[in-house]
Amino acid sequence: MQKYNPQKIEAKWKRIWKKAKQWKVDLKRAKKPYYNLMMFPYPSAEGLHVGNVYAFTGSDIYGRFRRMQQNDVFEPMGFDSFGIHSENYAIKVGVHPKIQTNKNIQNFRKQLKALGALFAWDHEVITSEPEYYKWTQWLFLQLYKAGLAYRAKAPVDWCPSCKTVLADEQVIQGRCERCDSEVVQKELEQWFFRITKYAEKLLKNLETIDWSERTKIAQRNWIGRSEGAQIEFKIQSSKLKIEVFTTRPDTLFGATYLVLSPEHSQIPNLKSQITNWNEVENYIAQAKKKSELERTELTKEKTGVELKGIKAINPANNEEIPVWIADYVLASYGTGAIMAVPAHDQRDLEFATKYNLPIKQVVCGNYPEPVCPILAEAYLGPGHLVGSDKFDGMEFEKAKWEITKFVGGKKTINYHLRDWLISRQRYWGPPIPIIYCDKCGTVPVPEKDLPVLLPNVKEFRPTGTGKSPLASVPSFVNTKCPQCKGPAERETDVSDTFLDSSWYFFGYLLKFGNWKLGFGNSAFSQLLKKWCPVDMYIGGQEHAVLHLLYTRFITMALKDMGFIDFKEPFKKFRAHGLLTKDGAKMSKSKGNVVNPDEYFAKYGADTVRMYLMFLGPFSEGGDWSDKGIVGIYRFLNRIWNFQFPISNFQSNSNVPNSKLESLRHKTIKKVTEDLENLRYNTAIAALMEYFNEISNFQFIISKQYIETLLVLLAPFAPHIAEELWSQLRAKGSVHNQPWPSYSPKLIKEEKIRLVLQVNGRVRDVIEVPAQISEGEAKELALRQKSIQKWIEGKQIQRVIFIPQKLLNIVA
RNA sequence: GCCCGGGUGGCGGAAUGGUAUACGCGGAGGACUUAAAAUCCUCUGCCGCAGGGCUUGUGGGUCCGAGUCCCACCCCGGGCACCA
Numbered sequence: 001m002q003k004y005n006p007q008k009i010e011a012k013w014k015r016i017w018k019k020a021k022q023w024k025v026d027l028k029r030a031k032k033p034y035y036n037l038m039m040f041p042y043p044s045a046e047g048l049h050v051g052n053v054y055a056f057t058g059s060d061i062y063g064r065f066r067r068m069q070q071n072d073v074f075e076p077m078g079f080d081s082f083g084i085h086s087e088n089y090a091i092k093v094g095v096h097p098k099i100q101t102n103k104n105i106q107n108f109r110k111q112l113k114a115l116g117a118l119f120a121w122d123h124e125v126i127t128s129e130p131e132y133y134k135w136t137q138w139l140f141l142q143l144y145k146a147g148l149a150y151r152a153k154a155p156v157d158w159c160p161s162c163k164t165v166l167a168d169e170q171v172i173q174g175r176c177e178r179c180d181s182e183v184v185q186k187e188l189e190q191w192f193f194r195i196t197k198y199a200e201k202l203l204k205n206l207e208t209i210d211w212s213e214r215t216k217i218a219q220r221n222w223i224g225r226s227e228g229a230q231i232e233f234k235i236q237s238s239k240l241k242i243e244v245f246t247t248r249p250d251t252l253f254g255a256t257y258l259v260l261s262p263e264h265s266q267i268p269n270l271k272s273q274i275t276n277w278n279e280v281e282n283y284i285a286q287a288k289k290k291s292e293l294e295r296t297e298l299t300k301e302k303t304g305v306e307l308k309g310i311k312a313i314n315p316a317n318n319e320e321i322p323v324w325i326a327d328y329v330l331a332s333y334g335t336g337a338i339m340a341v342p343a344h345d346q347r348d349l350e351f352a353t354k355y356n357l358p359i360k361q362v363v364c365g366n367y368p369e370p371v372c373p374i375l376a377e378a379y380l381g382p383g384h385l386v387g388s389d390k391f392d393g394m395e396f397e398k399a400k401w402e403i404t405k406f407v408g409g410k411k412t413i414n415y416h417l418r419d420w421l422i423s424r425q426r427y428w429g430p431p432i433p434i435i436y437c438d439k440c441g442t443v444p445v446p447e448k449d450l451p452v453l454l455p456n457v458k459e460f461r462p463t464g465t466g467k468s469p470l471a472s473v474p475s476f477v478n479t480k481c482p483q484c485k486g487p488a489e490r491e492t493d494v495s496d497t498f499l500d501s502s503w504y505f506f507g508y509l510l511k512f513g514n515w516k517l518g519f520g521n522s523a524f525s526q527l528l529k530k531w532c533p534v535d536m537y538i539g540g541q542e543h544a545v546l547h548l549l550y551t552r553f554i555t556m557a558l559k560d561m562g563f564i565d566f567k568e569p570f571k572k573f574r575a576h577g578l579l580t581k582d583g584a585k586m587s588k589s590k591g592n593v594v595n596p597d598e599y600f601a602k603y604g605a606d607t608v609r610m611y612l613m614f615l616g617p618f619s620e621g622g623d624w625s626d627k628g629i630v631g632i633y634r635f636l637n638r639i640w641n642f643q644f645p646i647s648n649f650q651s652n653s654n655v656p657n658s659k660l661e662s663l664r665h666k667t668i669k670k671v672t673e674d675l676e677n678l679r680y681n682t683a684i685a686a687l688m689e690y691f692n693e694i695s696n697f698q699f700i701i702s703k704q705y706i707e708t709l710l711v712l713l714a715p716f717a718p719h720i721a722e723e724l725w726s727q728l729r730a731k732g733s734v735h736n737q738p739w740p741s742y743s744p745k746l747i748k749e750e751k752i753r754l755v756l757q758v759n760g761r762v763r764d765v766i767e768v769p770a771q772i773s774e775g776e777a778k779e780l781a782l783r784q785k786s787i788q789k790w791i792e793g794k795q796i797q798r799v800i801f802i803p804q805k806l807l808n809i810v811a
Numbered sequence: 812g813c814c815c816g817g818g819u820g821g822c823g824g825a826a827u828g829g830u831a832u833a834c835g836c837g838g839a840g841g842a843c844u845u846a847a848a849a850u851c852c853u854c855u856g857c858c859g860c861a862g863g864g865c866u867u868g869u870g871g872g873u874c875c876g877a878g879u880c881c882c883a884c885c886c887c888g889g890g891c892a893c894c895a
Contacts, residue, residue: 173892214815214890221814221891228895246895259895295893302893328893338895346812347893416894544890583888614835616824620816628823628836634850635835641850682825685834692834755830760876762830800875806829810875 004640006604010719014116022735023075023118027512027527030072035531036063037505037570039539039547040125042080042497043104045089048111050594050612050624051579051586057609058576058618058678059538060117064715065675066536067118068739074531075118076508078125079105082133083497084162084178087428091461097428098456101128111597116605116718125507127500131515132507133430134451136500138519139554140433141444146561148194149422151442155263155331156421158186163462164425165190167496168418169222169546185288188466191432191493193420195553199223201567202417202552211573212619218544224416229400230335231409233258236311236320240269245334245414248344250399252316252407253388254362255339256352258323259304262287263331267307275309280325287327295327302328302351314339315407317389326351334414346378362387363396420550422496427460427469429494437481437488446482452490468492501547502554505534505569519563534570538678541575548573574678577621579612586624594624606717607633613680613716635688636720639709642695662749663693664708668742671712680716687712703728711737755806756781758790774801781807 017023025033038059041052060075067073081101090097105126112119125132143149156165161181165188170177195202203223206216228247235242242258260267262284274280283305287295304326311320328347329338342352343361352359367384385391385399394402404411423432431452433445445452455476460469470476470492481488509527510517517524533555539547555569578585581592599608611632616622667690674683687709694705707730714721714734725734749770754777756764764786768777778799781787787809794811801807 172890217815218890224891224894226894244895248895326893328895330894333894340895345895347895350893414894416891541889578889580888614823622823625823631835637850681823682834685825688834753830757829757876760829760874765830798875800829802829806876808829808875 004637004720006606006636006719007601009723010116010604010606013719013722014113022733023120025072025074025120027074027509027531030074030530032071033530033535034063034066034071034073035505035534035536036066036073036075037534037537038075038077039537039543040078040080040501040504041108042083042085043101043108044085044588045093045100045104046588046593047104047107047595047597049586050596050599053115053596053608054579054612054621055538055540055576056112056115056117057612058680060115060119061609061613061680061715062536062538062675062678063118064718064735065739068711068714068735068737070738073118074123074508075120076123076125077112077117077119077121078123078504078508079108079127080497080501080504081105081126081128082429082500084164084424084426084428085497086128087426087460088162088179090428096456096458097460098128114597114600114605115609120508123508123511125504125511127497127504127507128428130451130453133454133500134515135503135507135510135519136430136495137433137445137450137452138447139499139503140495141447141450142561142563143193143557144434144444146557148197148557149191150194151189151191153187153189154192155185155187156190157183158188159183160464162426163464165421165423167421167498169420169549170496170498186466190421190423191434191491191495193422193553195420195550196415196417198553198556199225199415199417200413201556202549205552205556205568209568209573210571212541212575215541215544215548215573215575218541219549222417222545222549226414226416228412228414229404229409230412231315231339231404231407233312233315233339235270235323236313238270238273240266242266242312242323242337243335244337244339245412246339248341248400249404249409250385250391250396251341251344251362252314252339252403253385253391254341254343254360255314255316255321256342256358256360257321257340258312259329259338259340259348259351260307260323260325261329261331261336262325262327264325264336267325270307270310273309274307276305276307280305280307283325290327302326302347302354304328304351304355306355315409316403322357324351324355332418333416342378344378344380346380349378360387367393420496420553422499423493424496425466425468426462426494427454427457429497430454430500431470431476432491432493432495434491435479435481435488436491437484437486439486440481440483440488443481443483443488449482454494468494470494498547498550499554502550503558505532505537505551519558528564532564533566533568535572537570537573538576539573540578542578544575574619576618576678577616579615579621580623583623599626599629603629603633604719606720607636610636610684610716614684616681618678618680632684635691636717638695639691639713639724640720642691642706659749660694660697660705662747663690664705665742665744665746668708668712668740669747672739672742675715684716687716708740710734711740752804754804756784756787757806757808758787759810760808763787763790770804772803774799774803774807777801777807778809781809 038056063073063075086101087097090100140149157171158165159176159181161179162176166176171183174182176183203225206219226247228245229249230243230245233242271277304324307323310323312323314321340348342348342359344363362385363383364386365381365383383396385394385396391399391403431454433452435443435445437443455473457473463469477489477492479488479490509531551569556567558564559567581594584590584592586593596608611629614632667686670686671683691709710721710725711734721734751767752770753765754768755762756766764784791809791811796809796811798810
């Protein structure tokens with residue numbers, strides 16, 4: 001008997017599959033198209049780590065399962081190779097990003113191939129290649145034409161280490177998502193995508209798609225819809241007005257002062273009336289200097305300055321109230337100004353307490369008891385209005401809109417979501433296809449001139465001047481205006497990496513026909529019809545508000561521009577869990593990155609695949625440890641060693657063992673359902689139980705039991721399943737077998753184990769016919785000594801009988 | 812602070828309100844071997860010689876019966892956060 005040699009058989013089958021193009025799917029003629037997408041990796045220099053292998057294996061198992069269910073599964077793979085991450089590494093080692101990236105991709109490809117997945121390599125895309133980024137630039141132009149891309153001067157987040165601006169989503173608690181440096185605020189002219197226009201759609205459509213609930217929740221929170229009112233406050237002896245946004249218009253009578261953000265646009269207009277202008281100006285300058293992190297530091301005591309000489313009028317009761325500026329009010333949200341209601345807002349309360357401003361309670365929880373306690377904390381709960389004139393006694397929710405109406409305010413919806421800042425002052429990305437002409441202004445590059453090639457330059461390091469390295473390449477910058485043909489200059493920023501990845505699932509289809517297809521042409525539209533939206537998308541939860549939000553936006557925009565006819569990119573999305581090491585996310589800086597290569601070499605891909613999936617629920621992730629990997633290796637070895645006795649069974653005259661047959665059907669059911677729900681760990685456990693059972697019968701069972709095992713095993717351990725299948729002299733490839741079905745009738749066993757309880761405690765278990773009646777069961781139970789012992793001398797009060805399960809005697 | 816997860820043997824983890832600890836790792840004993848590795852067999856939640864009792868973060872509750880449902884709390888992981 002030959003020993004199980006995974007390296008040998010895996011190499012053999014990889015060779016055969018490659019030759020036969022096992023993954024091949026006819027994109028044009030597929031009858032049951034199934035687009036099985038996994039998040040493509042950025043090719044880091046460290047290579048693939050087990051976390052990647054974990055994610056890809058989970059997705060590949062699903063794809064293989066669907067394929068055996070007779071779907072035409074398209075499972076492409078590519079590389080998200082542009083971007084700061086790749087570039088930072090290239091800078092560190094002093095190698096040009098293009099060279100470094102190509103090296104990394106080669107390594108990744110090699111590692112990915114070791115996995116034995118169904119990847120459709122013919123469709124591989126690389127985002128940093130001109131044929132690809134031509135379309136990234138095309139997309140930019142379409143958004144520009146549709147008014148969804150605009151350039152504006154705005155306060156933006158700047159990462160001093162990456163020397164570029166960042167999108168809102170890429171700033172994590174005031175720090176750069178990539179390098180963890182503290183970001184600073186800069187006022188710069190930048191390109192934005194108007195994602196906010198889609199805020200409502202992005203939110204509403206979540207109801208229509210089958211996504212992991214926690215991913216949907218994260219998107220909802222990020223979009224951050226809040227309903228409130230916009231209310232005007234007049235400034236005393238001035239024509240000026242200050243608008244505020246509030247979600248609590250019901251507390252308007254309790255608004256005892258106004259607060260403007262230091263950046264508020266009306267402040268300069270009030271200058272002549274402000275008697276302490278120096279102090280005010282000083283405060284504004286101080287606030288400007290603070291980083292986002294400092295300003296949002298919650299433990300920090302609130303600060304502010306009163307605008308002396310200025311009073312506002314509370315429109316509810318016409319009382320004069322003071323106006324302050326404070327940096328706890330953000331310029332970027334709502335109207336950049338608030339009405340402060342210290343009795344019903346904790347932040348306002350802190351501020352009011354510090355500066356001795358009046359606190360007036362207007363919502364009372366124990367109405368109509370007029371006594372409201374002195375507030376140690378702002379009262380945020382429900383209640384009825386007090387101290388609110390004719391609104392006294394009104395329920396607060398109702399009062400919200402009554403008071404809004406009363407003061408002529410309007411109902412408003414605000415979103416946390418900001419426009420997507422896509423300019424990057426970096427080298428390694430697609431140049432933004434825009435030309436500036438003194439005569440014609442901002443001119444988009446004509447589509448026929450795409451791609452705007454990224455010049456191959458020596459000096460690719462970020463400059464830190466607020467300009468991209470491309471700005472110092474005259475041959476790139478200087479160009480002709482496409483309109484007037486006069487001298488003009490190119491935009492020198494590149495676009496955000498997340499733009500590259502926002503449309504890559506279309507890229508795999510564009511690659512079909514070697515990039516000759518394109519949005520808008522009918523051949524491509526037909527492909528889209530067949531393959532989109534994506535049927536199943538599996539990826540990391542960390543992209544819930546980055547990639548997954550951007551890609552939904554881009555899809556919606558393409559739909560509205562008429563290039564596609566569906567609204568959402570992914571019908572089904574499942575987030576996999578994070579694979580950690582020693583409880584921490586794997587990262588090179590922490591030095592806890594686990595390279596899978598040595599495990600592939602030692603145990604083979606089948607063992608690594610299965611072990612990763614066996615660690616725990618795929619959706620939960622887990623902590624990597626190789627402690628139990630031998631368990632899977634032993635399991636595969638036991639299956640391997642089991643092959644020979646059965647190959648001698650040509651004629652099977654043995655009677656089907658009904659217990660085994662029931663188990664076979666149960667196992668098919670369990671594995672099928674678990675695969676559908678990505679519960680790979682329990683599917684594998686079921687396969688083990690099944691094998692443990694049949695291996696006890698090795699000389700009397702029929703070939704069918706082994707076939708079932710191999711077919712169910714195939715998605716998890718494709719190589720060994722194929723090898724044993726061929727040794728069984730079964731027909732064709734195991735991977736082309738139809739997924740087996742089960743019969744609910746055969747799952748039922750004739751005899752079951754009935755649990756006998758007395759007062760809810762298990763006292764015995766007896767084997768009985770499955771169809772036993774309550775009366776029979778009770779009689780049988782009362783005959784058991786083990787039961788009699790516990791009810792002796794007691795009255796039987798009740799008997800609870802759960803068919804097929806248990807009998808509980810209450811005495 | 813808010814929003815999601817989660818807390819079960821020595822470890823990873825199983826359990827439509829119905830035998831808690833499946834499956835695997837580890838451990839103990841045994842077989843094979845000159846020996847070891849590999850492999851195979853048996854045992855393995857805790858307490859107790861045993862009958863039996865106890866056990867799913869803590870404390871209450873509902874129920875014939877609770878890891879699972881309800882209430883309160885503690886701890887761990889992740890996300891968001893002066894968003895008015």
